[in-house]
Amino acid sequence: MAQRIALGLLTLFVISLLIAFGVELLPGDLAQEILGQGATPEGLRVLRLQLGLDTPPHIRYLDWLGGMVTGDMGLSLANKRPIAELIGPRLSNTLFLGGFAAMIAIPIALTLGILAALYRNSLYDRGVNIFTLTSISFPEFFIAYILILFFAIKLGWFPGISNISSELSFLDKLYRTLLPAASLTLVVVAHMMRMTRASIINLLSSPYIEMAHLKGIKPLRIITRHALPNALAPIINVIAINLAYLVVGVVIVEVVFVYPGLGQLLVDSVSKRDVPVVQACSMIFASVYIFLNLSADVISIVTNPRLLYPR
């Protein structure tokens, strides 16, 4: 397990290198690239100083990494404000949206997935298969606009633009976040459900489940005692993979709903080529993503008696 965690940290390190040194891919340097053809030598000099291009790359990297860890992420190029200040509230908004979507999606997906596995090849299962196949094929913005069209424009139940701020009450926040959370849920539920179904079906065909039937164990108990303990690891895996997916799906949904989150900031900064902000956002997204995958691995190790009690 220590090995797995070490590998996760190593991956994070390599990614930080990629993010930090990706800039070096440019033929000239970043300042040149941002200012373009009409750059004056003076402008270039100032920008280079701002970007810290006068220090050697490895020092720059260590500074940057140290800043990422301590929360001092430097200044935005676009509006000269500290990046930490920009990111702080937006990160909590994004986590709020993601968490909200996860709260709805996980119970629905697991229930539907387990039911589909239990009633395999039934009409219900086939219907669910078509539904999920369709839903994973839809681009996120398509789902989002359909929801807006119906629930915001035609019915007028929810706001089509989810501008939330810290002054709002929790319930008000929930209300305004419902549509974006629902769009995310629709996408994630489909994936999560299909994976849950597949892993449960795989499990139910194992000989020890047949043995439990032949021991005359009650069907409910077979599920709770024989299937679920073994299904835990794959299900946790499914959840983690999809949460990680959610972290990314959030980018587009935030743009559609003009939701003040990290994803929108990232997209804005990419169009403005505000590289320090992009780097900071990417690092945060990648860390969350890796952390989720890592915790899935750790939990599945912890729940496996084979690894817990070696021979």
Place this chain on the structure above:
Amino acid sequence: MLVDDTNNSNSDSSPLLKMKGLRIEGLSDKGWQEIVCGIDLQLNRGEILGLIGESGAGKSTIGLAAMGFARDGCRIIDGEIDFDGIELRKAPEWQKRKLRGTRISYVAQSAAAAFNPAHRLIDQFTEGPVDHDLLSEVKAKEKGRALYRSLDLPDPDYIGERWPHQVSGGQLQRMMVAMSMSCEPDLIIFDEPTTALDVTTQIEVLKTIKEIVIDKNVAAIYITHDLAVVSQLADHLMVLRYGNLIEVNSTGQILKSPKQEYTRNLLDARSRNEKITAQIPNPKTLLSVESVTAGYGKGPDILQDVSILVERGRTVAVVGESGSGKSTLARVVTGLLPARFGGIHFQGEPLPDELNNREKQQLQKVQMIYQLPDIALNPRQRVRDIIGRPLSFYLGLQGKEKEQRINELLQQIELPQDYIDRLPGELSGGEKQRICIARALAAEPELIICDEVTSALDSIVAKAILNLLQRLQNELGVTYLFISHDLDTVANIADQVVVLYAGRVAEQGSKSAVFQPPFHPYTRLLLSSVPEMRQGWLEETLSTREAKAGIAREVKITEQGCPFAERCPISIEHVCVGSRPPLQTTTSGHVYACQHAKKVLLRESQH
């Protein structure tokens, strides 16, 4: 079992289980097809019925049907299944559930797969009685420990606290037999319970089954493909083929005077007809393995200091149980696994360790045939391409010449010419193995390594393959390095025998030197563990010294001393465990590794 069995001592004279006209269908590529075609069966209390047949006979399906159970993709379409007055086909699910585990229980082929990996063994034992409200958790655990003790399981008070993966295969199988007794059922279904085990481990499990079934007077259906094994336990035998009943009779009658041709073939397939080694003037050494030590990655040495000589035109059999290193030996010879120490000479020339460093011509001279023909043939290539490739690759044959040679080869392996355009999927298991043989022959090799080539085949088919290999040797003079765990097979084909134990050569020499007294203690244990086709063999064997000393132990690879010392009935205290057994050479190249002198072994062999 038989209706005329009138002198039944049991007061309740109605049969325990009665099946009538049982028909079961299975779902295959071609839709629903009948796999059990109208079987009648009757079983009295305390009786043991052996269901015997080759793969596809429908025996497991019948066994499960006795519990009113059909696997996914199977359905019972007709017939009656009457268990002690309850018609299982009509009984509601809850009623069948109440019977399962309590009055009828099941022992699966692979305990490793049938135990839930997420629970301790004792908890799986107690689950039945507790869930069926027969015993309290505490009482059930007590009962489990008592049963483990009475079955001589090691460390009976604590073995149940272990997880399934912490217990060896043979012991796990015995734990499952114990579990089947947790509710003291009237009937136990044994579904090939020893098939996946080594012979010495098999005895261990058979002993446990015998103690449970015979000594506690439980009725049983024992499903197997091995006549010799089932003869030790069953009162009656039912011979099945393709879901039809071939013959049913008392065990003694079936063994003595089988009525049907098919039963006779089954019996024949297990009989030994030992090959008589012809003298070859000036035998030449083809392959010599010299002091090879080998292992995988950073792991331990799987083979330690192994030396073997193979003479041209002979069959040298390498025998050993799983973990003995016999397949590793094949990998070293083929160059897939370079040796750590030692080397290989072929036709007097040193053979490079690594496959990649061997010349095309060297590769051509050593060919290999595998255990599972299913995965040894590319399912996307036709017979023409499979056999044709070595012809064009090594011999440069093309076009008509090649086609003609393929036809000759097909003739040699006794397959019709029109098989040339078939895909492996259109062949039976035995036919596939024949194609593998033809592919090896196509290269015109000197040496063919046969790795358990008959183990995966049904006994009658296996016999035919052995005969084919022998005929090809007589005609073409090809040499075999024949790897097998099955002593009967080895007796039928080998000239020379090498006995491997825990990666070391325990004994090697001519077949007669190895298989006749004086025995090496391990060879003797092996030989005595092979079930014989007669009743009473199991009791005799269990009472021997070898069985008592050796069967309940695991194979351990040791760095020093004799690896067999712990299981050896005649090991010398403080000597065998501590120091490596010397290699002793007797007449005509017979070599064995043991502290005892030949005289002592000869005396001991008389026991």
Place this chain on the structure above:
Amino acid sequence: MQKTLKNLSSAPLSAKFGMVVIFIYLVVAIFAPLIAPYGEREILGKAYELMSSEHLLGTDNLGRDMLSRLIYGARNTIGLALIITALAFLIGSLTGMTAAALGGWIDQLLSRIVDIFMSIPALIFALLILSILGTAMPYLIGTIVIVDSTRVFRVVRASAMNVAVMDYVEVARLRGEKLPWILRKEILPNITAPLLAEFGLRFCFVFLFISALSFLGLGIQPPTADWGSMVRDNATLISYNDITPLIPAGAIALLTVAVNFVVDWMLHKSSGLKDVS
């Protein structure tokens, strides 16, 4: 040929529907200039004109014909997605099969590199690279090819691994066959079915990915017609209860649904009862 036809006719309704849709899209994409009533970049009238007999789907934010742009968009978006998928497939499957067949340190090295790439979310990686290099077409293609080929590598390696452990591959190695022969004759024929299905899935992924980038304004750049950017350009209309932006979005969805239906059927067929998500 006859067998193929028989196979097709035995397909479930969803797969048939999928195949018909894919066929129509391909025809539209190939013959776009013949079908489209107006040019791709022609400005014909006022912005946001309503649907009329002249402009069946109205005009867009710059007054270009929606229908014509939709038709040209098929060509641009599908074409680009196909090119990217094909490139990613070439790279990913060659390296994946080689890694599986060779094993050892080469396999370890390639797998670790891919692991690291896989642990960065694809969209984030693409945004990072595009923010540094800009959104010119070669960079766009290069970035998505890199992202996608790692996914292809993973799948192909896993399927090829299952084949590479078979004894018949060992037979070929013992015979002395060289690597290209083993890949081409022993491994490839046995993984074509999962590979084909994977191609469909990867195509969907790439197609959605390009559309998402275009929707964010970072993909195919104007004035080239592209469905993702068309959604973005006309997005404001939705608040006027106008479904125009949903049309290109729906066009994207319909194609991916169609491909997924066909892939699902293929997977189901090739794996028997095995369920693949």
